Amino acid sequence: MANMSLKKNEMPSQEPNVRNKNFDEVALGYTPEMAIDEAKRCLNCKNKPCVSGCPVRIDIPEFIKCVANCDFEEAYAVLSRSTSLPAVCGRVCPQESQCESKCVRGIKGEPVAIGRLERFVADYHNANCKTLPEKPKANGHKVAVIGSGPAGLACAGELAKKGYAVTVFEALHVAGGVLVYGIPEFRLPKAIVKREIDGLKALGVEISTNTVIGKTFSIDELMSEQGFEAVFIGSGAGLPRFMNIPGENLKGVYSANEFLTRINLMKAYREDSSTPIQKPKSAAIVGGGNVAMDAARCAKRLGAENVYIVYRRSEEELPARAEEVEHAKEEGIIFRTLTNPREIIGNENGFVSKLICSEMELGEPDASGRRKPIEKVGSTVEIECDCVIMSIGTSPNPLIKSTTNGLETERHGCIVADENGKTSIDGVYAGGDAVTGAATVILAMGAGKNAAKAIDEYIMSK
Numbered sequence: 001m002a003n004m005s006l007k008k009n010e011m012p013s014q015e016p017n018v019r020n021k022n023f024d025e026v027a028l029g030y031t032p033e034m035a036i037d038e039a040k041r042c043l044n045c046k047n048k049p050c051v052s053g054c055p056v057r058i059d060i061p062e063f064i065k066c067v068a069n070c071d072f073e074e075a076y077a078v079l080s081r082s083t084s085l086p087a088v089c090g091r092v093c094p095q096e097s098q099c100e101s102k103c104v105r106g107i108k109g110e111p112v113a114i115g116r117l118e119r120f121v122a123d124y125h126n127a128n129c130k131t132l133p134e135k136p137k138a139n140g141h142k143v144a145v146i147g148s149g150p151a152g153l154a155c156a157g158e159l160a161k162k163g164y165a166v167t168v169f170e171a172l173h174v175a176g177g178v179l180v181y182g183i184p185e186f187r188l189p190k191a192i193v194k195r196e197i198d199g200l201k202a203l204g205v206e207i208s209t210n211t212v213i214g215k216t217f218s219i220d221e222l223m224s225e226q227g228f229e230a231v232f233i234g235s236g237a238g239l240p241r242f243m244n245i246p247g248e249n250l251k252g253v254y255s256a257n258e259f260l261t262r263i264n265l266m267k268a269y270r271e272d273s274s275t276p277i278q279k280p281k282s283a284a285i286v287g288g289g290n291v292a293m294d295a296a297r298c299a300k301r302l303g304a305e306n307v308y309i310v311y312r313r314s315e316e317e318l319p320a321r322a323e324e325v326e327h328a329k330e331e332g333i334i335f336r337t338l339t340n341p342r343e344i345i346g347n348e349n350g351f352v353s354k355l356i357c358s359e360m361e362l363g364e365p366d367a368s369g370r371r372k373p374i375e376k377v378g379s380t381v382e383i384e385c386d387c388v389i390m391s392i393g394t395s396p397n398p399l400i401k402s403t404t405n406g407l408e409t410e411r412h413g414c415i416v417a418d419e420n421g422k423t424s425i426d427g428v429y430a431g432g433d434a435v436t437g438a439a440t441v442i443l444a445m446g447a448g449k450n451a452a453k454a455i456d457e458y459i460m461s462k
Contacts, residue, residue: 002040002041008113017332026327030119045104049104053099054099055447059082060099063079073128076121079122090123099115138165144222153196153200154447155452156232157203157205166204174209175197179441213235219407231428234432237434239413241393250388253352263298282307284383286311293324293328297327299387300332304387307333310383312340312373313373317371339359354385357380361374396415420453431451
């Protein structure tokens with residue numbers, strides 16, 4: 001019998017005042033009973049509007065129908081036809097603005113909890129199926145993938161399924177890209193990322209860590225000397241931006257990238273960490289996106305009594321997911337909106353002591369469609385803090401471009417590529433944040449998947 005409830009099944013989670021003191025996963029996941037009940041809310045629409053909102057085109061009604069029928073392994077098989085990282089996507093994708101935004105049930109209530117069901121199916125499979133996928137028959141062709149983030153892993157997985165010998169080159173010592181260095185443990189446990197990557201290795205994907213393309217090999221060398229017939233660049237956008245205001249060189253000022261990498265990848269929050277990080281008493285995070293929320297919630301877990309989100313627009317304009325904003329508020333994060341930093345003040349020892357800001361008001365919409373923030377003349381806001389974390393965006397690292405001739409980039413350093421990932425160099429494709437600038441995991445995966453299809457067509461046509 002269909003479940004016509006207007007509301008989703010609630011996601012069980014840790015209590016806010018417990019979870020803001022640990023790095024364990026916040027959301028605990030559906031039970032089988034919850035998942036089946038939620039799946040029965042799906043109307044199984046014939047025209048499948050939800051699929052149009054999914055960048056990797058998962059057959060959403062089909063996998064949900066399998067869940068409703070208690071066939072969780074078949075649901076996983078449906079997911080696996082379209083995505084290489086279902087346990088990851090079920091946790092970090094902005095379903096509310098993608099697949100769930102197209103759900104018919106959302107017209108007169110809440111949409112079906114597609115993301116939560118994807119997570120449940122992947123977790124159920126990982127807990128109950130210990131066998132890894134079989135390696136496909138080799139087709140005799142080699143492809144190199146630069147970067148082991150979501151774009152690179154998606155591209156590698158699609159090509160491996162077709163029998164390509166794929167080698168993924170990763171600059172860091174651990175594979176996963178932003179999934180391991182950028183997203184905190186309490187949102188995406190690293191054991192889950194490792195399990196997904198192990199599945200790709202079982203398909204035959206080789207991962208070469210500690211390999212910096214641009215230093216170890218150039219792109220030209222990969223193709224001319226290493227025998228790769230095509231290259232996919234999925235190196236992300238890891239170069240942090242700063243505001244260039246006075247005081248940014250003080251001790252206690254971090255980019256969100258550095259702060260999160262130290263915590264997520266190097267486990268700096270542990271007492272026995274070999275790369276410890278400052279544990280702030282009061283932290284100000286500048287920015288309003290998901291990365292800013294991650295940094296703020298990490299600072300809280302490091303023991304900071306006061307943690308501020310400092311954002312120059314109003315709360316309605318916050319680019320972070322509504323769920324992340326809600327979780328941050330529940331955990332005690334203080335939001336100082338319509339507030340824009342103009343100077344960081346230090347003490348006599350060169351450490352941050354306060355953040356000086358201006359009050360803002362909203363004017364006419366800018367090029368992005370959001371109302372432009374305008375400074376209130378003569379206004380001053382002081383925030384006492386010993387740590388300032390800049391989370392105002394990132395751009396691609398220019399190292400890749402410097403290693404090959406003819407790779408076209410635009411003024412922000414992003415690689416120019418068409419809708420299939422084809423760049424200005426024959427046989428070289430790109431996708432994800434290296435092309436779009438910082439975006440979402442699922443959009444990067446969609447780009448990697450599209451590029452894999454184009455690479456297959458390119459090599460086969462030769």
